[in-house]
Amino acid sequence: MTTRKFVISVIVIICLTNIPALLLIPTNFKGAYSWFFGSMGSAVNFFWMYIAAASAFGPIAKSAQIKTVKAFYFRYLFLIVYALVVVKLLKADILIFGLGLLAAQGVIFSKSLIESVISDRFTNK
Numbered sequence: 001m002t003t004r005k006f007v008i009s010v011i012v013i014i015c016l017t018n019i020p021a022l023l024l025i026p027t028n029f030k031g032a033y034s035w036f037f038g039s040m041g042s043a044v045n046f047f048w049m050y051i052a053a054a055s056a057f058g059p060i061a062k063s064a065q066i067k068t069v070k071a072f073y074f075r076y077l078f079l080i081v082y083a084l085v086v087v088k089l090l091k092a093d094i095l096i097f098g099l100g101l102l103a104a105q106g107v108i109f110s111k112s113l114i115e116s117v118i119s120d121r122f123t124n125k
Helices: 003-016 018-023 029-056 061-089 093-099 103-124
Strands: none
Touching: 003 018, 003 029, 003 103, 018 029, 018 093, 029 061, 029 093, 029 103, 093 103
16 A cells, blocks of 8 residues: 555545544534544644655755654644644533544554454464
8 A cells, every 4th residue: 555545544534533423413512523623633634744744755865854844843833723723712622622633643553453453364374
């Protein structure tokens, strides 16, 4: 699987986690929109990280290092501002929002674990 396909599959899975959140809107509106904004922030952050890493590769190592450091700090500054806006202005549930922000990490871990178990099961006889 190429890196681009992996990133797209992770983002699709993150977006699919919003279906249960949307179904919970009538019973837990605050939790639903907290998860939605958290997971969307996670997806945007993950895609931004992929774009920054892909554009950082170049012929000059020092230039690539500077681009990577700039992208890293700018991305996290944006994420902090985004989190403050969502928590302060929208009064989101901090715990559910934080778990939503960890959606990309959870999807990557789960996807890797499942692929590892499947490959071990069918290759080791």
